[in-house]
Amino acid sequence: MSRLVPHPLLSLLLFLLWGVFTSFTPGQMLLGAAIALVAGRAVATVEPEPLRFRRPDLFVKLFFIVGIDIIRSNRDVVRLILSGGRHGERVSGFVPIPLTIRSEGALAGLAVIITATPGTTWVEYDSRTGVLLLHVFDLRETDDWATLVQTRYQPLLAGVFE
Amino acid sequence: MSALPLWAALPVALLVVLGATLAVLGTWGLAVLPRFYERLHPPALASSWGTGAIVLAVIIATSAGEGRLAIEAIVVGVFVIVTTPVTMMVLTRAALQRDRAEGADVPPAAKADSVQSGSADPL
Amino acid sequence: MSLILTAALIYGQVALAVAALLALWRLLKGPRAQDRVLALDTFYVCIMLQLLVTGLRLGNPHFLVAALIIALMSFVSSVAAARFLLRGEVIE
Numbered sequence: 001m002s003r004l005v006p007h008p009l010l011s012l013l014l015f016l017l018w019g020v021f022t023s024f025t026p027g028q029m030l031l032g033a034a035i036a037l038v039a040g041r042a043v044a045t046v047e048p049e050p051l052r053f054r055r056p057d058l059f060v061k062l063f064f065i066v067g068i069d070i071i072r073s074n075r076d077v078v079r080l081i082l083s084g085g086r087h088g089e090r091v092s093g094f095v096p097i098p099l100t101i102r103s104e105g106a107l108a109g110l111a112v113i114i115t116a117t118p119g120t121t122w123v124e125y126d127s128r129t130g131v132l133l134l135h136v137f138d139l140r141e142t143d144d145w146a147t148l149v150q151t152r153y154q155p156l157l158a159g160v161f162e
Numbered sequence: 163m164s165a166l167p168l169w170a171a172l173p174v175a176l177l178v179v180l181g182a183t184l185a186v187l188g189t190w191g192l193a194v195l196p197r198f199y200e201r202l203h204p205p206a207l208a209s210s211w212g213t214g215a216i217v218l219a220v221i222i223a224t225s226a227g228e229g230r231l232a233i234e235a236i237v238v239g240v241f242v243i244v245t246t247p248v249t250m251m252v253l254t255r256a257a258l259q260r261d262r263a264e265g266a267d268v269p270p271a272a273k274a275d276s277v278q279s280g281s282a283d284p285l
Numbered sequence: 286m287s288l289i290l291t292a293a294l295i296y297g298q299v300a301l302a303v304a305a306l307l308a309l310w311r312l313l314k315g316p317r318a319q320d321r322v323l324a325l326d327t328f329y330v331c332i333m334l335q336l337l338v339t340g341l342r343l344g345n346p347h348f349l350v351a352a353l354i355i356a357l358m359s360f361v362s363s364v365a366a367a368r369f370l371l372r373g374e375v376i377e
Contacts, residue, residue: 017237020233020234020236020237021234021237070210070211071211074184074207074210074211077191077203077204077206077207078184078187078207081187081190081191081204082187092197092199092200092203094268094269096269108247111247111251112243112244112247114247115206115246115247115250115251116206116209116210116243116246116247117206117210118188118203118204118206118207118210119203119206120203121199121202121203121206121250121254122247122250122251122254123254123255123258124254124255124258133269135199135202135203135254137200137203166287166290171287171289171290172289174290174293174341175289175290175292175293175294176293178293178294178296178297178338178341179293179296179297181297181334182296182297182298182300182301182304182334182338183300185300185301185304185330185331185334186300186301186303186304186307188304188327189303189304189305189307189308189311189327189331190304190307192307192308192311192323192324192327193307193308193310193311198317198319198320198323201311201320201323202323205323205326205327205330208304208327208330208331208334209330212330212334213330213333213334216297216334216337216338217337219337219341220337220340220341220349223341224346227344234346234349235337235349237353238333238337238349238352238353238356241353241356241357241360242330242333242356245356245359245360248360248364249326249360249363249364249367252364252367252368252371253319253322253323253326253363253367253370255367255371256319256322256367256368256370256371257319257370259371260317260318260319260370
């Protein structure tokens with residue numbers, strides 16, 4: 001299994017992509033499956049470790065949590081832009097956050113979440129100390145960004161990717 | 163596009179208006195905010211739900227127009243979601259490095275991670 | 286009903302054109318190179334959304350492929366430009 005399909009997730013996604021862009025007829029599905037398998041083998045020559053992806057149920061939960069969070073921060077940032085930054089009282093700044101997740105998949109997932117959320121930007125991650133530096137658009141004392149990331153996203157990401 | 167039924171036309175219209183408005187607000191923030199690190203944030207409006215809303219509108223309109231589940235447009239959305247973090251990470255690293263080299267008011271680099279050490283670069 | 290949809294699509298086209306002009310303004314004004322790279326990336330996103338909305342308005346599915354190509358170009362060019370700022374060279 002692992003020798004024949006070294007990157008099962010990648011191959012599955014390529015197969016689905018081929019079907020979406022052509023059609024799910026037997027001929028195209030056969031061609032798509034062949035391409036997905038060959039591409040998976042080709043990727044294995046440069047990236048031998050496949051992405052660990054366990055617990056799709058947690059991934060779905062994370063997806064919806066993040067989607068709603070992004071809607072909320074969209075609203076906040078729009079309000080800030082329209083009100084001229086709470087009439088000049090908005091302060092932005094850098095926030096260091098110590099992380100416990102270490103795997104590339106989980107960190108990449110966190111990068112997608114942080115970047116896709118308006119109001120927070122991924123600045124720097126130190127792989128030796130595990131400290132992530134964020135830049136936050138609206139730094140209020142009532143918001144604890146470190147605890148938010150550590151308790152809201154980190155356990156789910158660790159569950160899905162580690 | 164005038165052949166769309168009411169149940170499809172209304173959400174498509176709302177989503178297009180929402181997405182385009184978010185894009186304008188995002189670029190407005192990009193144009194007026196005073197500092198670079200603040201300007202990093204508003205474009206995320208355009209690339210998160212701005213793109214999401216318009217991609218959803220395209221999916222609904224194509225599906226209703228062709229009478230099948232046409233989800234090709236989701237590839238555009240996924241591509242934007244996956245590539246934006248990479249662009250932003252490289253860009254903020256570059257900005258931070260340039261600001262540190264000039265001694266601007268940014269957090270200092272971690273110990274032993276001098277500007278020249280290319281091995282610590284995760285990208 | 287199609288009137289509302291047409292109005293929404295025209296609004297979308299105009300709004301995204303304004304958005305692209307705002308990004309272009311930041312691209313020309315700078316002041317620093319990282320501002321210009323960020324503005325270029327945002328400009329590309331606006332153009333990509335413009336293509337999607339135009340495709341909806343004309344009912345032409347091929348605009349989707351054009352939008353995908355623009356997204357691809359945006360990624361490659363922005364990363365290359367940011368990489369240049371980071372190292373001073375793109376190819377090393």
